[in-house]
Amino acid sequence: MFNKKSLFADVTEEHLTFTTPDYSGYNDDDNPENFNPCELGDMETFSKGFLVTIYTLVFILGFLGNGLVVCVLVKHRNQTNMTDMCLFNLAFSDLIFLLTLPFYSHYAMVGNWTFGDFMCRFLSCSHNTGFFSSIFFMVVMTLDRYVVIMYAHKVARYRTTKACFSLIALIWIVSVCVSLPTFIFTKLGNDSETQSCSYSPDSQGWVYYDLFATNILGLLIPILVMVACYSRIIPTLVKMRTAKRHRIVKLIISIMIVFFLFWAPYHISRFLKFLFSEDLLAGGCSMETRIKVSIAVSEAIAFTHCCLNPIIYAFVGQKFMRRAMQLLKKWVPGQVSYTESSFRRSSVVSKSSITSTVIM
DSSP, X not given: OOTTSOHHXXXXXHHHSOOOOOOTTSOTTTOGGGGSOOOOHHXXXXXXXXXXXXXXXXXXXXXXXXXXHHHHHHHXXXXXXXXXXXXXXXXXXXXXXXXXXXXXXXXXXXXXXXXXXXXXXXXXXXXXXXXXXXXXXXXXXXXXXHHHHHSHHHHGGGOOHHHHHHXXXXXXXXXXXXXXXXXXXXXXXXXXXXXEEEEOOSSTHHHHHHHHIIIIIIIIHHHHHHHHHHHHHHHHHHHSOOTXXXXXXXXXXXXXXXXXXXXXXXXXXXXXXXHHHTTOSOOHXXXXXXXXXXXXXXXXXXXXXXXXXXXXXXXXXXXXXXXXXXXXXXXXXTTOOOXXXXXHHTOTGGGSHHHHHHHO
């Protein structure tokens, strides 16, 4: 998904085997420190410990949250609607994304790829597929909210199970196609006694493709869709006579802000890295170090977004929360308590098909 390597290679192999700009054209008297390769030993140590810790926490929390979403929706699969099916696939996308992190943690920790060529390609492609499909399902859920609220009567007959499955299949096909170059161009590389797993395309065109895919499809288009749809939805909700309308509006605004704040810094950092690699951004070793630190930190922030997806898109819904509590009560008897009446008293919004769609 990312850079001329897999995202994994961009954040692990890149931080373990540092590359430096060509300083051969610099004059020794003018800039003597630029004659030597950048000393990034501290950065390497930081990256190893930081990445392994973050990958582990994100994997555990994300797996628990998204796993619960999948279990609840599978258990109630006979009562699901289009929103539930998109929510299921969003959680499944996040799980695919998360399941690659243990391999990346091992790579970051030992500095050597030990899982072979096929796993190198397969995990990189799976990582990208999970990322893009997660983004695409969030976009589809936003568009679904929009058409249901703005054109409820006109689109009702088109929101069939068959149409939903067709749309879901299309999203997965597009996600795999967008990620396919990662599988094709990801290769094993030998460096002294270690092996690296990196994305090494044959032409410069794939560099620009990667930049387009991650920044345009992964950030710009989703943000534009959310802003365009929710800017129309919010005024409609404000006019509705429901005690929960302000809560719903705050939730919608939170969805947009959280998505932007969690993903924008990472995409900006990677764009700066691209400019630096193309000699369009000056700064020498200090700039290289700052870019690598920003990528490592912003990527960790971005990854945690998949841990928040279950909270943002599922657990805020009264119907889903009730089902989750029922399931947890069966798994952990006596530890989880709830009353059906308490959900009914707090579920004014759930009585409205339109607002429940917004919450879910």
